[in-house]
Amino acid sequence: MAGQTDMELIKNGIRMDGRKPDELREVKIVAGVLDNADGSCYLEWGNNKVYAGVFGPMECHPRHKQKADRAIVQARYTMAPFSVNDRKRPGLDRRSTEISYIVSQAFEKVVMVEDFPKASIRVDMQVVEAHAGTRCAALTAASVALADAGIPMRDMIPSCAAGKVNDVVVLDLNKEEDNYGQADLPLAIIPSTGEVVLLQLDGHLTPDEFEQAMDLATSGCMELYKKMRHALENSYGGKA
């Protein structure tokens, strides 16, 4: 967060990309786009583009990571070298490693891991174009891919961020707002119970603003949740 900036990111309650403060960017979700993966999803969120693929449950490698009483979720978040303006060096860096780790833990809460002792469920997320908010996009796509793979889950987890720009709390930061804004709060919840499975914050928020941001991010998650269910309905028909 760059903190204070002279840039005017909100004018008369309208953001630079024409959105209102509580409006999401456009989201498009398609389930079942890859053939080899047991479950997959392609998601466009604003200009973000993400593929997610799921394999498993299968025998866990390496062996020492096996748990005798449950499965583990091995999530892996990566960004393509061409997904950003300056070429990103391929492979896992510290940021991707952290995101992979917290996403794995978020999923271990909803996936019925106790049904598959010693197994692993592999969740791979490939960001092919990045414009702020890719961890939320990747997590959301991975949820749909897990459902597409038919992995038993208590619920899907939508994820969405709220933040602060020009002292206004807004939903779903875009690239400029992420670069020049004052705070960013990515959140993932279990819609049926309201439990929080992922939360990060960087920047500066007053206690009141934090409350507002939580409300806004939660409503964003619920809106996404509908779109996720629609995507699955579209692939499989019937009532989701």
Next chain:
Amino acid sequence: MSNDSVSNLMKGHMESLAKEGKRADGRGINEYRKVKIEIGMISTAEGSAMVHLGKTKVLCGIKMLIGTPYGDSPGSGTMTTSTELAPLADQSFDPGPPREQSIELSRVVDRGIRESRMIDFDGLCIEHGVKVWMVYIDLHILDNNGNLFDCCTLAAAAALSNATIPNIQHGIADKDVKLPINCWPISCTFGKLGDSVILDATSDEESVMSARFTVAHDENGNLRAAQKGMNGSFTDAEIREAVKTARASDNVLREALKGIQE
């Protein structure tokens, strides 16, 4: 779902089919699967393309940065090809640093593009000996159903043909121009299945075949690069025949590549 091993029964079946000039998926032995090319879907890349070859899917993005030239070629730009065998493409792809398999793939694709002089390296020089354009070709395999070699070369060629030199972003000139393309390399990959040679193998066929042969031609029918891979062998006659077949069969891919130029 991908299989680690195909049964001996299936192996025998595929070999006997190939002997009669047939394939498990109904194709002839020298026939490509359906090919589809899309371009320009990644706005952060200088050029991009997605190629579907049957059920194999490869996404290629081109990035261009400014760097210093190599000492032995001070007036030429550089090119780097890397492939990412994304774990979501195949259950057998492990996360982690590139393995031999992925390095061989990148190098064969790289050679096809480089040796054909598809891009004019001298034209990528900004200041002799000081500043040149470095072209990065990054190939992301999203779905592996065999013949990554041809699919990747095609994706790289399509993405390059769609690429723009980012002059404005780097303050080189006040206009972005298209990356000039000199020629069109196309690679054809054959597999040895029992005693037969087949074109464009699927992953099932790849898992039972003993040897692989890739040859890249330019649009004038001249050879530009070749590679024999895997631990089996081809006879001299098979290699000569395959090179001829490649020239006759690469039209399908060439047409698809031409189709995106409009």
